[in-house]
Amino acid sequence: MKDTKMKTKIREMVIADYDGVRTLWGETAGLGLSSADERGEVEKFLDANPKTSLIIEIDGEIVGSVLGGFDGRRGYIYHLTVVEKMRGKGFGKMLMDELELRFKEIGAHKIHLMIYLDNENWRFYEERGYKRRDGELFIMSSDLG
């Protein structure tokens, strides 16, 4: 008898996933893509953060991903993305539940993330208890070339 049950799995992202994940990022409005998203840079990121960059897949097809970075002090979230037609089904929540668990396990006590002011998906994080820091914090950046 054919098994018609779909198999959902969360696993660590490896560089072999890069093409699929990069395509997903490219199709997603609201992400700020840059040279940091090129293959070699992502490989460096995964080498430094092998346990906290995750893929969610159904029957081997990527439906979402997130990059989690830990600098020994705070956890940082980048590019949480779920395939558009699969949104609203709990996959983003599953990824974040797993990522937060892993951050805790490696000793992160607080998580930060950056999100564009015009990206309404900040509400997804608010639902999870994340707080906006408007009026208190802002980002400063310097391009090292």
Ligand SMILES: CC(C)(COP(=O)(O)OP(=O)(O)OC[C@H]1O[C@@H](n2cnc3c(N)ncnc32)[C@H](O)[C@@H]1OP(=O)(O)O)[C@@H](O)C(=O)NCCC(=O)NCCS
């Ligand atoms: C943000 C994103 C990852 C959410 O993924 P998702 O799989 O649709 O989210 P889920 O189905 O797991 O939703 C979990 C909960 O959050 C809520 N939620 C999801 N998106 C929301 C939004 N934009 N605003 C408010 N609530 C939202 C859901 O209603 C759900 O609540 P419930 O548990 O009470 O039912 C997805 O919308 C996405 O890929 N967006 C584009 C990329 C992006 O903007 N990423 C974030 C910036 S880096």
